Amino acid sequence: MTFVPMVDARQKTNENSSSQATAASVHFNVGGTPYQVSRSLLEQHADTMLARMASEIWQGENPPEEAMFVERDGGRFGYVLDFMRDGQVSLPAKGKITEESLLKELTYFGFLNVDPSVITTEFHYLDIPRYMALITQEYNEELTNKTKQRDALNLNITCTTVAHACCIRYMTTGNLNVCFDKTSEERSGSLDNAVVAAVQGHSLEHVTEALNKA
Structure with missing residues (x-):
């Protein structure tokens, strides 16, 4: 009868466990920073470069023991893994990694759109002045844009009102003159009142094109 020493059995079990653990994860060396990534996470993103690097098609049936080197920034890669796990990333307020640089990194690794x-x-309270300046800048830009839209709409309303008054006046009297003076005694009818209200605070100089269009 042959006896197998217990130490050998335990050693073989440990080797098998170690082999399974290795197969369950992949080692990357990203710009000198080591990372160990589970294969299950890579399989969730099968179309990415990382998944292809760890695949049997790339590595063969016996993956190398050494970490796969990737010539990219090691710090940013940690946030790539955060995106892979959670679908979102929170960057530190004082960090060197920006939204733009991380988007480029994600694109490089195969995460598109x-x-x-x-x-x-x-958010960092020490950054309040910077945030206030940014919010104020965005407000001013939006206010300028909305003001331009308002002015264009008001001009359109004014020109349309004047054009309508001219058409009605001509069709009823054959006269194209429309009175804009509130004190004029020659003004009569409600159309002139509407025109006066429309043009108050608005100059019709240099708006021939808008008037003709109306």
Whole structure:
């Protein structure tokens, strides 16, 4: 009868467990920073470069023991993994990694058309002056845009009102003159009142094109 020493059995069990653990994860060396990534996470993103690097098609049936080197920034890669796990990323307020640089990194690794809204920046109270300046700048830009839209709409309303008054006046009297003076005694009818109200505070100089269009 042959006896197998217990130490050998335990050693073989440990080797099998170690082999299974290795097969369940993949080692990357990203710009000198080591990472160990589970295969299950890579399989969730099968169309990415990382998944292809770890696949049997790329590595063969016996993957190498050494970590696969990737010539990219090691710090940013950690946030790539955060995106892979959670579908969103929160960047530190004082960090060197920006939304733009992380989007480029995600694109490099094969994550296409990533919605920028999934990348946020942690709020830091020391950054309040910077945030206030940014919010004020955005407000001023939006206010300028809305003011231009309002002015264009008001001009359109004014020109349309004047054009309508001219048409009605001509059809009823054959006269194209429309009175804009509130004190004029020659003014009569409600159309002139509407015109006066429309043109108050608005100059019709240099708006021939808008008037003709109306």
